[in-house]
Amino acid sequence: MLFFLHTLPLLYQLNTNTPCQTMGDPKDPLFSKDGDVTIGGVFAIHRKETLPSFEFAQKPLPLSCSSVNLRDFRLAQIMIFAIEEINKSKSLLPNIYIGYRIYDTCGSRLSTMSATMAVLSGQEFRPRDRCNDQPPLHAILGESESSATVILSRTTGPFKVPVISPSATCECLSNRKDYPSFFRTIASDYHQSRALAYIVKHFGWTWVGAVSSDNDYGNNGMAIFQKIAQEEGICVEYSVKFYRTESDKLKKVVNEIKKGTAKVIVAFVSFVEMGLLIDQLSIQNITGFQLIGVESWITTKNYFTPNSFSSLRGSLGFAVRKINIEGFIDYVIKAFWDTAFPCTKTEGNSSQYSISCTRSEDLLELKNYTEDVLEQRYASNVYKAVYAVAHSLHSLLGCENQGLCDKNKPIRPQQMVEALQKVNFTIQMGDQVWFDSTGGTVAHYEVVNWQQDFDGSFQFKTVGYYDASLPPQQRLMLNTKNIIWAGGQQKKPNSVCSESCPPGTRKAAQKGRPVCCYDCIPCAEGEISNETDSINCKQCLEEYWSNAEKNKCVLKAVEFLSFTEIMGIILVFFSLFGVVLTTLVTVLFYRKKDTPIVKANNSELSFLLLFSLSLCFLCSLTFIGRPTEWSCMLRHTVFGITFVLCISCVLGKTIVVLMAFKATLPGSNVMKWFGPVQQRLSVLAFTLIQIIICVVWITLSPPFPYKNMEYYKEKIIIECNLGSTLGFWAVLGYISLLSVLCFVLAFLARKLPDNFNEAKFITFSMLIFCAVWITFIPAYVSSPGKLTVAVEIFAILSSSFGLLFCIFAPKCYIILLKPEQNTKQHMMGKTLKSY
Numbered sequence: 001m002l003f004f005l006h007t008l009p010l011l012y013q014l015n016t017n018t019p020c021q022t023m024g025d026p027k028d029p030l031f032s033k034d035g036d037v038t039i040g041g042v043f044a045i046h047r048k049e050t051l052p053s054f055e056f057a058q059k060p061l062p063l064s065c066s067s068v069n070l071r072d073f074r075l076a077q078i079m080i081f082a083i084e085e086i087n088k089s090k091s092l093l094p095n096i097y098i099g100y101r102i103y104d105t106c107g108s109r110l111s112t113m114s115a116t117m118a119v120l121s122g123q124e125f126r127p128r129d130r131c132n133d134q135p136p137l138h139a140i141l142g143e144s145e146s147s148a149t150v151i152l153s154r155t156t157g158p159f160k161v162p163v164i165s166p167s168a169t170c171e172c173l174s175n176r177k178d179y180p181s182f183f184r185t186i187a188s189d190y191h192q193s194r195a196l197a198y199i200v201k202h203f204g205w206t207w208v209g210a211v212s213s214d215n216d217y218g219n220n221g222m223a224i225f226q227k228i229a230q231e232e233g234i235c236v237e238y239s240v241k242f243y244r245t246e247s248d249k250l251k252k253v254v255n256e257i258k259k260g261t262a263k264v265i266v267a268f269v270s271f272v273e274m275g276l277l278i279d280q281l282s283i284q285n286i287t288g289f290q291l292i293g294v295e296s297w298i299t300t301k302n303y304f305t306p307n308s309f310s311s312l313r314g315s316l317g318f319a320v321r322k323i324n325i326e327g328f329i330d331y332v333i334k335a336f337w338d339t340a341f342p343c344t345k346t347e348g349n350s351s352q353y354s355i356s357c358t359r360s361e362d363l364l365e366l367k368n369y370t371e372d373v374l375e376q377r378y379a380s381n382v383y384k385a386v387y388a389v390a391h392s393l394h395s396l397l398g399c400e401n402q403g404l405c406d407k408n409k410p411i412r413p414q415q416m417v418e419a420l421q422k423v424n425f426t427i428q429m430g431d432q433v434w435f436d437s438t439g440g441t442v443a444h445y446e447v448v449n450w451q452q453d454f455d456g457s458f459q460f461k462t463v464g465y466y467d468a469s470l471p472p473q474q475r476l477m478l479n480t481k482n483i484i485w486a487g488g489q490q491k492k493p494n495s496v497c498s499e500s501c502p503p504g505t506r507k508a509a510q511k512g513r514p515v516c517c518y519d520c521i522p523c524a525e526g527e528i529s530n531e532t533d534s535i536n537c538k539q540c541l542e543e544y545w546s547n548a549e550k551n552k553c554v555l556k557a558v559e560f561l562s563f564t565e566i567m568g569i570i571l572v573f574f575s576l577f578g579v580v581l582t583t584l585v586t587v588l589f590y591r592k593k594d595t596p597i598v599k600a601n602n603s604e605l606s607f608l609l610l611f612s613l614s615l616c617f618l619c620s621l622t623f624i625g626r627p628t629e630w631s632c633m634l635r636h637t638v639f640g641i642t643f644v645l646c647i648s649c650v651l652g653k654t655i656v657v658l659m660a661f662k663a664t665l666p667g668s669n670v671m672k673w674f675g676p677v678q679q680r681l682s683v684l685a686f687t688l689i690q691i692i693i694c695v696v697w698i699t700l701s702p703p704f705p706y707k708n709m710e711y712y713k714e715k716i717i718i719e720c721n722l723g724s725t726l727g728f729w730a731v732l733g734y735i736s737l738l739s740v741l742c743f744v745l746a747f748l749a750r751k752l753p754d755n756f757n758e759a760k761f762i763t764f765s766m767l768i769f770c771a772v773w774i775t776f777i778p779a780y781v782s783s784p785g786k787l788t789v790a791v792e793i794f795a796i797l798s799s800s801f802g803l804l805f806c807i808f809a810p811k812c813y814i815i816l817l818k819p820e821q822n823t824k825q826h827m828m829g830k831t832l833k834s835y
Contacts, residue, residue: 039137045073075144078383085327096405149173157178160180164389165184165385185441189221191445192443196266206516209237211277214242217270257286278311295377319377319446319460321377321380326428380431396416444468449461480492497517502551503549524537526714528547530552543709556716559785561793571624582804586610597822636703639796640693640731640734651682653762694731697723703728706718762806
């Protein structure tokens with residue numbers, strides 16, 4: 001670079017024409033050559049401008065420019081190269097020679113305006129007196145920066161001279177109302193800004209910092225990015241901007257980056273501002289941030305230094321596609337070499353030179369001049385722009401129809417604008433050139449990654465592509481395996497305000513902070529989230545419930561009193577134990593049926609009572625197991641009928657005791673009215689009434705299986721719905737009526753004189769029976785789920801065991817342990833004494 005600065009004055013000697021002195025003292029072109037038609041060029045070949053002293057004591061000196069911008073100098077070279085290539089062509093503008101006037105804006109807005117005025121001099125500014133008879137200006141190529149291009153386009157707008165920029169990407173320039181004659185051979189930032197948001201989303205970064213240039217390029221590009229980022233759920237922690245002359249703002253930007261928590265920085269910064277930012281990052285040794293860049297700086301090798309690479313290594317960004325322009329490398333090297341070194345050229349290959357120079361400059365200093373030639377990213381855009389102008393002129397000058405162009409045919413600027421809008425051709429490298437309705441082209445970007453080779457050299461590694469012409473899902477293509485991340489790491493950095501909420505939780509925004517900052521709240525019972533970062537939890541369907549992790553809806557646990565669970569096994573055991581015990585008592589009574597104690601207590605009703613008790617014990621089994629339509633109807637009807645049968649037998653025995661006592665009184669003949677036939681009929685009648693109640697219940701509204709999901713939300717209780725509650729309580733009411741009647745009669749007969757008064761035991765058994773069923777009612781109503789069934793079974797078994805033990809245990813005791821009391825004399829002895 002130092003050597004190039006020494007030889008820069010030689011470049012000014014290339015000027016072959018001095019423009020006339022009008023409009024004050026217009027700025028001289030840096031490069032110019034006359035021709036039949038003329039193309040203007042405006043490029044920031046220098047970066048800095050020094051203003052003269054305005055003391056008004058003497059004529060102000062010209063502006064002073066410094067710090068060569070090799071990239072824009074290369075754009076000027078490719079413009080001249082393309083023009084010379086067309087001038088040699090026999091098919092494109094065959095008899096027309098294109099001239100050019102190229103001006104240097106020094107990277108200043110003031111100089112841009114001055115250069116624009118100068119490039120227009122000799123045309124619309126002086127319609128009556130064209131100085132030096134200069135040919136009309138048919139198009140202007142430039143500027144390279146958006147803000148400068150805005151100035152250029154607004155200045156030339158009233159004259160309708162078409163402006164074609166190779167690198168001005170501001171979306172603001174797409175407004176055809178404000179810039180009707182503007183064209184560009186690069187896509188607008190509308191596409192690049194969206195692509196930035198898409199790549200950030202692709203890598204799962206939701207928390208980013210944003211830095212932009214405080215000019216049209218940066219402000220418009222960052223505005224589009226932030227809009228798309230918000231739509232894609234990306235939060236911007238901070239958005240700061242600065243301009244190249246604002247050193248204080250630059251320091252604030254660096255401080256904001258240092259104190260921020262975002263590990264990813266989107267830098268929508270122009271070429272010059274990025275250089276200043278990198279210098280500050282290097283000076284303060286700020287590393288570890290993943291930079292996401294734009295086409296203005298992402299492929300600039302000037303930034304590669306040992307100090308800066310620690311901050312920039314692993315940077316990702318979108319670059320203009322690289323196209324190799326055949327012959328340009330040789331042209332650049334030869335032009336510079338011949339100017340800088342009057343050396344001896346070897347025969348053969350024009351790109352190889354022998355060194356016979358007497359100068360002491362180290363030839364390695366030429367590296368800065370030629371190292372970026374191979375990239376040729378913006379150079380190809382200038383190449384396309386020159387050819388677009390040539391094809392437009394080819395059409396307007398009638399070259400297509402006549403074979404030779406009409407040199408004298410006047411061309412108005414508006415005609416050039418219309419012709420440019422219609423061009424459609426393919427350059428020799430295979431790219432198609434055309435302009436859309438906004439004057440732009442289709443967006444094609446390479447995704448490049450700043451990497452360091454094993455030999456220590458730096459390179460831009462292509463790791464993907466972005467093509468705006470494809471469907472949205474296919475536009476961004478990346479090969480993440482080839483990416484080196486910030487600091488040379490192999491692992492992708494994580495940049496989020498809050499870590500992702502796992503399935504089973506939902507995001508809850510933190511008050512006063514961006515939406516990307518949130519807390520992870522577990523889903524409520526019965527709700528799930530099966531995705532990461534769910535905003536809401538979803539309610540499970542009615543028969544489903546959330547699992548323990550709250551990430552899946554599973555079928556609710558089905559609850560019913562099962563034969564296989566401990567409670568069911570215990571109840572089955574006691575039920576069968578009751579049946580066995582009842583059977584043993586029946587066998588014992590059958591074997592001792594001729595003994596006085598069995599005969600004295602109405603053996604027929606005793607056997608019927610034992611049979612009914614066995615049914616009562618067995619009916620409890622119908623309450624265990626998964627409820628079905630048949631089991632629901634069976635359990636309640638069998639329960640009602642068997643207990644009425646049981647109570648009817650006890651009632652019959654109680655009446656027999658009362659009748660037997662009356663029969664012992666002198667002149668009493670009451671037993672003939674309640675003999676064995678009447679006893680059987682009474683039991684049958686009482687039972688028949690219960691059967692009728694059950695039949696009516698089942699016919700009108702029978703019990704049925706029901707999935708109760710109201711008591712427990714997390715499980716389903718399968719129970720028997722009563723169908724008709726009235727039917728159920730009618731069955732229980734009838735049993736209760738008979739039980740109370742039996743209790744009253746037994747209570748009245750409890751003191752009848754007898755050595756073995758069965759009425760006492762019936763009274764006690766009915767007391768237990770009534771107590772059980774009275775307590776059953778509140779327990780039944782308040783018990784949840786399968787406990788309701790367990791309570792009902794417990795009541796059945798308790799009352800059955802109560803009847804069995806109270807009525808038959810004393811008799812069994814005498815039969816088995818006190819056989820001497822099992823005599824008629826003993827049975828009647830106490831009665832005789834009482835008289």
